[in-house]
Amino acid sequence: MWDNFDDDDYDEDDEAEFQRERDEKKKHPLWIKSRDIFELTLALVGSLDEARSELYGSLMMESAAVLGAKFSGAHAVDSYVIKMENAVIMKVHARSLGSLIFQLSLEETHAEEHLQLLRDALDEFKILFREWVKGFDSADRYDDGWGLFV
Incomplete structure (x- = not known):
């Protein structure tokens, strides 16, 4: 497999482009807010x-982690469908995380101020999210066989 690897194929311009895109992603307000969440x-x-x-922890962490991971995946491609x-x-x-926060609020086991911090962050995320989605280029649509977003 690695026998075909040729050191001459390394292109510093590709490395620079990768670094630029990574830095651009890390400065994006939606990425920053996903990290805050x-x-x-x-x-x-x-x-x-x-x-x-045990009941809520892994679900909450999964939902919080997915926000940044999926943003990264969408940011890395031009495809409207994948975005x-x-x-x-x-x-x-994000909605699942909000529902779990609501459930914790109903159980009255946490200071409402702590739950409100996360609610506020999700509200801010939602505003940034809507703006981000408006920037998708729908001209790059294609039918992937599933019938969504075409």
Whole structure:
């Protein structure tokens, strides 16, 4: 497999482009907000009692982690269909996280101020998300056989 690797194929311009795209992604407000949500969720999950941590913790962390991961996936491609697929997954996980916060609020086990911090971050994420999705170029649509976003 590696026998065909040729050191002469290395292109410093490709490396520079990769670095530029990575830096651009890390400066994007939606990426920054997704990292904030992850950190807030991590702190909240860390403060859950054992039973609630077992019940909600992994779901909350998964949803928080998916926001940034799917943003990265969408940011890395030009395909409208793939961007939209990632955007839908982000929306579903943001709403799931919001529902879990609501459930914790109903159980009255956490200070409402702590839960509100995460709610506020999700509200900010939603605003940034809507602006981000408006920037997708729908001219790059294609039928991938699933019938969505075409």
